Each structure stands twice: as structure tokens, then as C-alpha cells.
Amino acid sequence: GQQLNQSPQSMFIQEGEDVSMNCTSSSIFNTWLWYKQDPGEGPVLLIALYKAGELTSNGRLTAQFGITRKDSFLNISASIPSDVGIYFCAGQPFQGAQKLVFGQGTRLTINP
Amino acid sequence: EADIYQTPRYLVIGTGKKITLECSQTMGHDKMYWYQQDPGMELHLIHYSYGVNSTEKGDLSSESTVSRIRTEHFPLTLESARPSHTSQYLCASRKTSSETQYFGPGTRLLVL
Numbered sequence: 679g680q681q682l683n684q685s686p687q688s689m690f691i692q693e694g695e696d697v698s699m700n701c702t703s704s705s706i707f708n709t710w711l712w713y714k715q716d717p718g719e720g721p722v723l724l725i726a727l728y729k730a731g732e733l734t735s736n737g738r739l740t741a742q743f744g745i746t747r748k749d750s751f752l753n754i755s756a757s758i759p760s761d762v763g764i765y766f767c768a769g770q771p772f773q774g775a776q777k778l779v780f781g782q783g784t785r786l787t788i789n790p
Numbered sequence: 791e792a793d794i795y796q797t798p799r800y801l802v803i804g805t806g807k808k809i810t811l812e813c814s815q816t817m818g819h820d821k822m823y824w825y826q827q828d829p830g831m832e833l834h835l836i837h838y839s840y841g842v843n844s845t846e847k848g849d850l851s852s853e854s855t856v857s858r859i860r861t862e863h864f865p866l867t868l869e870s871a872r873p874s875h876t877s878q879y880l881c882a883s884r885k886t887s888s889e890t891q892y893f894g895p896g897t898r899l900l901v902l
Binding site for chain 1: 821823829830831832840848849878880890894896
């Protein structure tokens with residue numbers, strides 16, 4: 679089946695730094711979603727992307743749907759302690775697909 | 791804001807016990823999902839439902855069963871819990887016209 683490769687697996691940064699993570703696949707995707715999960719909680723949707731090339735922001739977060747439809751990235755600017763958590767990308771393989779494909783997650787740790 | 795609820799949030803139970811994890815959503819979503827996730831790891835789809843009286847097995851084999859008698863309710867049952875079932879169980883739902891899945895807060899299960 680289709681797979682998403684998410685990188686990096688983990689990041690250790692200083693507060694105030696910018697963060698970049700991405701998801702890639704050998705297959706095209708119809709929709710990209712980015713979620714954040716705090717410890718012991720369910721994932722919360724951050725950004726949804728629907729068109730190739732689309733660039734969408736949500737506060738300090740910016741995500742882009744790759745032009746080839748095989749990748750997506752998420753940037754966080756000026757990180758703060760509450761950004762700590764695990765970030766997951768997810769893709770819808772085709773229009774009408776019932777299931778999402780999830781990446782393995784990027785664990786973000788911030789040193790104050 | 792997604793209105794999807796899971797109970798209990800935490801459960802410690804002995805081997806061999808029957809348990810039911812509850813999931814309810816008040817958004818009228820047709821599609822519902824159960825994922826299994828070990829701490830900090832990727833999500834594995836174990837069951838999903840297109841609507842009332844529809845259930846399908848997911849990508850990861852699971853000894854659990856589900857039912858969908860009402861739109862808003864999608865319980866997951868383990869007939870005989872084992873230590874290998876220790877994990878976090880996440881419920882999600884979406885409306886048919888959208889790819890975005892909304893997650894509940896999860897149930898953390900520990901089987902002794």
C-alpha cells in the first residue's frame with residue numbers, strides 16, 4: 679500500500695528557532711493534512727491542503743502541498759514551549775478514499 | 791471544534807476481562823474510525839465504519855470487534871483482554887464530504 683515517509687523522526691531545538699518537517703511519498707496524494715498530538719491526547723488538526731502548490735498558514739504554522747503531489751512540508755516559526763509534541767502528516771490517496779495514510783510522526787522537543 | 795468523546799480515558803484491567811471502549815460524536819458524521827497507537831508511535835487503523843450497520847476491518851489485524859447501531863456511537867470491544875492489547879486507542883470521525891478526520895482524546899489501556 680501507499681506509504682508516507684516523514685522526517686525528521688525527532689527534533690531538539692531552542693525556543694525561538696524555526697522548525698521544518700516534511701512528508702514524502704512515491705505516490706501522489708489528493709489531500710494533505712497536518713496534525714499535532716500532545717502526550718496522552720488525540721491528534722488535533724492544524725492545517726488541511728487540497729490543491730497542488732497550495733500554501734496555507736495558521737498563525738506561526740505554514741504548510742505547503744508539493745507541486746508534484748508527492749510531498750508536503752510544515753514550518754513552525756519562532757517556536758515556543760507549547761509547540762512541543764508529535765506532528766503527523768496524513769494523506770488521502772485519491773478522491774473518495776475512505777482511509778488516510780499517516781506518516782510516522784516527528785517528535786519536537788524545545789529547550790527553553 | 792470537534793465534538794467526539796471517548797470513555798474511559800484510562801483503564802487498567804486484568805487479563806481475560808471483557809472490555810468495551812466507548813466513542814461518541816455529536817457532529818452527525820457518517821464515517822468513524824478506530825486506531826491503535828503505542829506511545830509516541832504511528833497510528834494503525836484497526837476498524838472503520840461507513841455508516842449505521844457498516845463495519846470494516848482496518849489495515850492492522852486486531853482481536854477487537856466493533857458495532858455501529860447508531861450514527862453517533864461506535865464502541866470497540868475486546869472479549870478477552872491480554873497484555874498485548876496494552877496501547878492507546880483513538881476514535882475518529884469525519885463527514886462524507888470531507889477528508890478531515892477529527893479525533894477523540896483517546897483511551898489508554900493497560901492490561902495486567
